[in-house]
Amino acid sequence: MAKYLAKRIFYLILTLFIVITVTFFLMKLLPGTPLTNQAKLSKSQIHLIYEQYGLNKPVWQQYLLYLAGAVKGDFGTSFQFSDQPVSYLISSRIGPSLQIGLQAMIIGVILGVIIGAFGAMKQNTWADTTTTVVSILGISIPSFVLAVLLQYYLGLKAGWFPIAEWGGFIYTVLPTLALGAQPLAESARFVRTEMVDVLSSDYIELAKAKGLNRTGVIYHHALRNSLIPLITIVGPLAVNIMTGSMVVENIFSIPGIGEQFVKSVLTNDYPTIMGLTIVYSFMLCVVLLITDILYGIVDPRIRLTGKAN
């Protein structure tokens, strides 16, 4: 286990290193400077500003400096907000994003499991049809469409929730719902398929034949075994939520990193874009690592020696 863990962490660091390198050189390919009014500045002023941002050094030196900084969590200074370190920009904004993302993931998956299991138990009835309809709708309707609809009908018309901004828990409800629809739908569909499979297997027949009651069979045998493969879709779901959050945070004006990413893209704030790219891949890598380890723990049949696929 320790060996496996060490190997995985090594790959994680290697991946991040490659991500940093590739984004750095991609950003160097981009046109534009941090200067808003280049024409009005004198040569020495430009020189001073370049020196301040470390842009007058050769590219390889900039790269090494960036790499050294990134290890310490320093991603340079934002082009958009003067004197604002990117790391501060990110750390002050990551809270809301994490909160909404985690809430959406947890609520979505839990509800999805319940709906999916219910559908599988009542296979080929109205409950099952409802499950299928809910999951296919949830997968098909983009989160930003859902976000606008929720904002208008539940926020503005019904007045149950604030329509935007960031405050207490009540402000997180609508974005959580908008982001949670996808995980809900995906996991409901997944659990339903798995559980239909499990319910027709021999050990369920055995459990029933031994006289276990229905809840016991469902809860202890069927549900548990259908949930194990669910861990594998947590990674893709995390990607979905990250993608969705960029738009949903914008719609609800949440001061999170998704909103910041879009803003930085629109204002060509390259250091912030780079920093956020690294943070996003770091989070995704950690999620993938955790799910892989969990999968090994929950299902010992999976050999941890690397050939998990």
Place this chain on the structure above:
Amino acid sequence: MADTVKLPEDSFKPITSDDRAALDSEKIAAPSLTFAQDAWRRLKKNKGAWVSLIVLVVVFIMAFGSIFVSPHDPNAVHPAYANLPSKIPGISINGFNGTLVQAGERIDAYKAAGASGAHYIMGTDYLGRDLFSRVLYGTRISLIIALVATLFDLTIGVTYGMFSGWKGGRIDTIMQRIIEIILSIPNLVVIVLLILILKPGMTSIIIAIALTSWVNMARLVRAQTLELKEQEFILAARTLGERPIKIAFKHLLPNLSSVIIINTMFTIPNAIFFEATLSYIGIGISSPQASLGTLLNDGQKNFQFLPYQMWWPALILSIIMLAFNLLGDGLRDAFDPRTKE
């Protein structure tokens, strides 16, 4: 013990050829079906997939047919007719009869704009452009982007996957590591970075989506190739000295086709979704071009007062995504009957 089974005498007569024809037990009643025919038959049985296929055909015909026949010019501006709600002749349900609520009163917007004779099925936007024509146009752009991106992604993914699976060993390991690295950055982030470098526009969206979404295809194709290459018919082809490239096209590709087709059905809605997201954020298609994403973005600005401007594109987008997803599900069941009992 003493019981003897009495068998009728005539059970032991040899049967004549006439009897045999009448017996029918050896006869194959149904014509034998090829794999494709069989899949097609199963697909037709699946109502959801069948309806989706028809819906998609209709959407395609309408979107691409609007190049030749469009109710209005999608880019023609009529400021006087701006923001007219949808009006379908013959229907008098509020919401489709050209009336809207203004200051607490329901008024006929068409009369107020002096356009009593005109009717716009989905209404008009803030510049007086016919929304229906724009939705058709936007659907076309979205579909083109999705289809071209999927085509590229298919080519890259299938080639990569087949090569990786076929070669195996060290090359396979390295190629899989590369895939893992790509997978560890959220797709949208990569797409955004690529678009920044390539300058926003239709071509760069297509390239960006194609370059990021082939990974899934490559993984599936690789897994299938690993399985297939151990089978006898491949061994036979190799023994006979067939060149690998020919084995790939003649033997592997046909056997991979169901995996490829199914995955394509899920790649297309993904590409449509990414395009819509990008246009919605504001780094996708720029005006006067329109896609479903830009229409949604335009519609959302006025959603409080003119909700139909967002409802229509949202509806069309969701229907297309839904149809592709259902068709994908149907095809999966049709190609692989084991998944569904």
